[in-house]
Amino acid sequence: MGTALELKNVTKVMKGKKIIDDVSFTVKSGEVFGFLGPNGAGKTTTIRMIAGLMKMTSGEIFICGKDREKEFEEALGHIGGIVENPEMYKYLTGYQNLKQYARMSKGVTKQKIDEVVEFVGLTNRIHEKVKTYSLGMRQRLGLAQSLLHDPDVMILDEPTNGLDPAGIREIRDHLRKLTREKGMSVIVSSHLLSEMEMMCDRIAIIQNGKLVNIQNVHDEAEAETAHRYFFEVESGYASILKEKGIEYQEVEKGIEMELEKDQVPNVIKMLIEHEVRIFEVKLISKSLEDRFLEITEKGGTTIA
Amino acid sequence: MHKLIVNEWTKIFKRAGTYVMIAMILLGVVAMGTLIKMTEEPDQAGDQWRDELSQQIKEDKKDLKDMPASAGDMKRFLEKDIAINQYRLDNEIAPPSETTGWSFIDESSALISFAGLFAIIIAAGIVASEFSTGTIKLLLIRPIRRYKILLSKYVTVVLFGLFMLAVLFISSAALGFGLFGTGDGNSVHLAYADGEVIEQSQMLHLVKIYLLSSIDVLMLVTLAFMISAVFRNNSLAIGISIFLLMMGGNVTSLIAAKYDWAKYILFANTNLMQYFNGTPVVEGMTLGFSIVMLCIYFILFMALAFGVFTKRDVAA
Ligand SMILES: Nc1ncnc2c1ncn2[C@@H]1O[C@H](COP(=O)(O)OP(=O)(O)O)[C@@H](O)[C@H]1O
Ligand SMILES: [Mg+2]
Numbered sequence: 001m002g003t004a005l006e007l008k009n010v011t012k013v014m015k016g017k018k019i020i021d022d023v024s025f026t027v028k029s030g031e032v033f034g035f036l037g038p039n040g041a042g043k044t045t046t047i048r049m050i051a052g053l054m055k056m057t058s059g060e061i062f063i064c065g066k067d068r069e070k071e072f073e074e075a076l077g078h079i080g081g082i083v084e085n086p087e088m089y090k091y092l093t094g095y096q097n098l099k100q101y102a103r104m105s106k107g108v109t110k111q112k113i114d115e116v117v118e119f120v121g122l123t124n125r126i127h128e129k130v131k132t133y134s135l136g137m138r139q140r141l142g143l144a145q146s147l148l149h150d151p152d153v154m155i156l157d158e159p160t161n162g163l164d165p166a167g168i169r170e171i172r173d174h175l176r177k178l179t180r181e182k183g184m185s186v187i188v189s190s191h192l193l194s195e196m197e198m199m200c201d202r203i204a205i206i207q208n209g210k211l212v213n214i215q216n217v218h219d220e221a222e223a224e225t226a227h228r229y230f231f232e233v234e235s236g237y238a239s240i241l242k243e244k245g246i247e248y249q250e251v252e253k254g255i256e257m258e259l260e261k262d263q264v265p266n267v268i269k270m271l272i273e274h275e276v277r278i279f280e281v282k283l284i285s286k287s288l289e290d291r292f293l294e295i296t297e298k299g300g301t302t303i304a
Numbered sequence: 305m306h307k308l309i310v311n312e313w314t315k316i317f318k319r320a321g322t323y324v325m326i327a328m329i330l331l332g333v334v335a336m337g338t339l340i341k342m343t344e345e346p347d348q349a350g351d352q353w354r355d356e357l358s359q360q361i362k363e364d365k366k367d368l369k370d371m372p373a374s375a376g377d378m379k380r381f382l383e384k385d386i387a388i389n390q391y392r393l394d395n396e397i398a399p400p401s402e403t404t405g406w407s408f409i410d411e412s413s414a415l416i417s418f419a420g421l422f423a424i425i426i427a428a429g430i431v432a433s434e435f436s437t438g439t440i441k442l443l444l445i446r447p448i449r450r451y452k453i454l455l456s457k458y459v460t461v462v463l464f465g466l467f468m469l470a471v472l473f474i475s476s477a478a479l480g481f482g483l484f485g486t487g488d489g490n491s492v493h494l495a496y497a498d499g500e501v502i503e504q505s506q507m508l509h510l511v512k513i514y515l516l517s518s519i520d521v522l523m524l525v526t527l528a529f530m531i532s533a534v535f536r537n538n539s540l541a542i543g544i545s546i547f548l549l550m551m552g553g554n555v556t557s558l559i560a561a562k563y564d565w566a567k568y569i570l571f572a573n574t575n576l577m578q579y580f581n582g583t584p585v586v587e588g589m590t591l592g593f594s595i596v597m598l599c600i601y602f603i604l605f606m607a608l609a610f611g612v613f614t615k616r617d618v619a620a
Contacts, residue, residue, distance in 0.1 A: 014617075051445040053618040076447035082443065085437035092318055100314070103307040104446040145442070 002029045003065075003187035004078075004153045005050070010059035012045055012209075019045050021209040022059075027153070027185050032175055034200030034217075034219050035189035042209040043189040047083055047157045050187075052076055077105075081155030086142025094126040094133070098148065105149035116144040136167040143174060154186045154278050156179065160195055172199045230260050231266065232280035234273065240274045256284065285297065308448070308456035309463070316426060316464060325422040329468065330475050332415050339401055340411070353398050357389045364389075378581050384496040391494060391501040406493075406506040406610045408480030412472065413513050417549060419472050420521030424464035424549065427528040428541035430457045431613070435536040440618055451616040458529055458609075465518070465525055470576040473514060495580060512580070520574030522597065524549050526605045560585045573597040 011019040020042050025034040027252070035043050048054040050061055052068060052075075061068040066075035088097045090236060098117070102108035120140040139159065141259075146154060147253050155293040160168045177197070178184045190196050196203055197217055205213045230255040231237075239247055240259075247285065248257040259267060264281070314323055345347045392399060404410075431454070434440040443453050491511040514555045524545045531541035553570040560566035567573070567586040573594035578584050 046616075048619065051441075053441060053444055057617075057619060073447040076445065079445065081445065083441050085438060087307065087441060089315060089318075089437075089439060090313070096318070100311050101442065101446075103311050104443075104448060112550070 001101060002231065003027070004029045004063075004186070006062040007046075008052070008060045008062075009059060010046070011057050012042075012054065013057045014045075014048060017032075019209050020049070023206070023209070023211045025204055025214060027187055029152070029185050030179050030183045031201040032179055032186045032188065032194075032199055034194050034196040034203035035187060035206060036193060036203050037189075037191060039191055041191075041206045043191075043206060044084060044205070045158055045209075046080075047155055047187070047189060051081060051083055051155060053083065077149070078152045079155060080146035080149065080151030080153075081157070082139075082142040082146060082159065083155070084168050085161075086138045087132045088133075088138060088141060088145075090131045091129065093129050094122060094137075094144075097130060097141065098126075098145055101145045102148055108148050112148060116147045119147065119177075120144045127151060131208070135162050136164070136170075139163060139167065139171065144281035147178075150182070152184060154184055156186065156188045158189055160190065160192070168195060175199055175210060181282075227259060227261050228256055228284045230254060230280070230282045230284050231271075232279060232282075234277045236274065236276045237271055240270060240276075246271070254280075305456060306414070308452065309460050312430065312457055313463070316460070325425075325468070326471055329415065329419055332418055333412055333472065333475045333479055336412055336415070336462060337408065337476075337483050340408065341483055342615055344403060353391060357399070358391055361386055361393075362461050374470050376546045383499075387499070387501050389496050397492065397494070401542065403480075404486045405477065405481035405484055405486050406510070408484055408583055409473065409476050409510050410513065413496035413510075413517055416469065416517045416521065416562055419468040420465070420518070420524065421546060422468055423461065423521060423525045424528045424545045425542055427461045428459055428545065429538050430529065430530050431532040432536050432538040432541060432581035435618075436444060436538065442617055451510070454610055454613050456566055458526075458606075461525055461529055462522070465521065469514060469518060473510075492495060514575070516576045516580070518596065520549070520552070520571065523570060523574055523601060523605075525554075526602060530609040531606040534612045548602075557585060561605075567593070568597065570597070570601050573601075586611055 003026050007026075008024050009016065010020055010023045023042075023046060025033075025167050035046070038041050045054065046148070049056050050068070052072065055223070056069075061075075063075040064078040066076045068076070088094075089100065091101070095113070095117075098113050102113060112151065117123055120143050122137065122144060124141055125137065130141065133141065143156075143159075154172075163171065172195075175186050175188070180187055186274070188196070188199065200217055203215050203217055204211055230251070237248075246259075248255045248256060257267075268278060268281060324572075343610045364382050364386045365590045368386070371379055372388060389399075391397070436442060493504045493506050495504050495509070527548070528541045528545035531544060532538065535541070548571070551567065553575070554569040556566055559569065560572060564586055567589050572589070573587075576591065576594060579591045579594070582589075
């Protein structure tokens with residue numbers, strides 16, 4: 001897999017305050033990369049710097065290998081996106097808005113316009129004024145607009161903001177289609193973990209302008225074998241577990257250990273044979289959510 | 305680049321407000337035509353005009369003598385009248401006894417600042433409104449350098465101003481010739497400059513009037529555009545520019561009556577007509593001086609607009 005986007009030590013100082021602090025990451029071609037963080041963490045600011053709306057204080061950004069600052073026109077040609085809300089000219093029709101945008105890129109044909117309109121499912125309403133569109137429709141028009149010039153990297157800042165579950169699902173399906181069918185890379189930001197988990201391959205967590213963690217969403221699925229189990233037990237387990245070489249941690253009301261699923265009945269049997277009283281056995285799945293909360297709470301703030 | 309201009313032009317002409325502006329100019333021309341037609345006095349041609357002019361010259365000379373030295377403007381105006389009337393007597397050129405299509409176009413040039421007003425409104429909104437609606441992001445995340453975006457907007461504003469002038473000129477020509485005819489064919493225009501009277505063709509004179517009268521409008525449009533790009537504030541740009549359009553000239557003449565440095569004020573230089581058809585605001589000013597001053601102001605406005613716009617962080 002190639003690299004679609006690379007940030008190297010990007011820092012942004014605004015009014016003497018470090019808004020973005022030494023952020024580096026890469027996005028591979030064809031993946032959906034999530035940018036997760038509480039409100040005010042610096043997601044939009046980072047995206048604005050990638051899209052060329054803001055200057056970096058220091059650091060470098062490469063888009064498909066082109067330096068965003070030194071090769072501005074080449075680099076930006078690979079990008080499409082919606083920063084914050086999908087703003088449109090409300091007194092123009094959806095189609096006229098697309099034509100405005102088409103004139104700003106080379107080689108966007110009429111067929112291409114029709115194709116993206118079809119793709120986002122706006123064919124019926126495209127000749128109506130944007131004034132009359134719902135937020136979801138504007139979101140779709142924004143998506144259509146950013147697809148006109150076949151970008152390699154798509155940036156969507158909080159694309160699901162204000163959408164109902166059906167709208168969110170729709171966006172998700174579109175993203176999947178784009179990455180699968182066109183090999184596009186997508187960067188989405190959000191402050192909601194649950195939806196990021198559903199649409200992203202990898203998630204970077206940002207807080208107070210610092211990248212705290214990058215996580216594969218499907219870690220858990222891959223690590224099918226080892227799970228963590230909680231046993232509510234009374235005393236008497238120590239000697240037998242030690243004898244069998246099973247590691248455990250003592251927690252409130254019991255113990256926790258890493259076990260493969262197959263081992264669980266054996267361990268229970270063994271404990272019972274040694275007359276350890278078992279009240280409860282429970283799988284502890286540590287979801288991304290827990291990890292996200294853990295990470296962000298450590299940082300001193302909670303998500304809004 | 306021309307595609308960007310097409311974009312801007314489309315955005316202007318997809319708004320109802322633009323058609324209201326055009327309608328108001330047409331309405332202004334029609335109102336002026338109607339008013340002149342209604343108050344027009346019956347033709348009192350004949351040879352009387354010589355006696356009338358002699359009488360007028362005598363009165364003007366008497367007024368001129370009685371006038372205090374401080375009334376500079378009024379004095380100059382009388383001097384010009386006397387010279388032109390004398391020229392008419394000497395050369396047997398009768399004054400236009402009635403309104404003609406030509407004179408109507410001339411009079412309707414008073415509506416240029418009205419057309420200018422609309423050009424200013426467009427200039428004030430063309431950058432600021434993109435920021436207030438957030439659409440500036442759409443323009444700036446494309447692989448087009450920012451100066452090109454801004455330049456296309458400025459060119460569009462100037463084209464729009466010319467378009468409004470053309471609307472005014474053509475509509476007043478159509479109405480003027482329709483209502484008043486072309487006159488007796490004696491279509492020379494008498495101009496007065498540096499104490500001398502010169503004959504000019506009407507058409508040339510009118511085009512010159514239109515273009516020269518548009519210089520202050522062009523400068524104010526550029527100022528409005530600059531404020532729009534620097535402060536991203538529509539109302540501020542409109543307010544300052546229209547205030548200056550209305551008051552700039554008057555305030556400058558007030559200052560000019562007392563201080564010489566008034567000649568460095570933008571508005572002392574915007575009226576280039578003063579060098580063709582009158583006397584300068586401050587004595588000793590020349591056409592060359594004014595052109596240099598206008599260029600300096602123009603470059604200043606442009607440097608500010610482009611400097612700020614191309615460097616700014618966009619957080620709209
Ligand atoms: N123009 C600005 N000047 C100063 N600080 C700003 C500006 N814009 C945003 N910030 C600050 O930058 C931080 C990050 O903002 P933002 O990138 O919008 O966060 P997010 O998109 O993750 O919610 C916030 O603390 C915000 O207050
Ligand atoms: Mg944000």
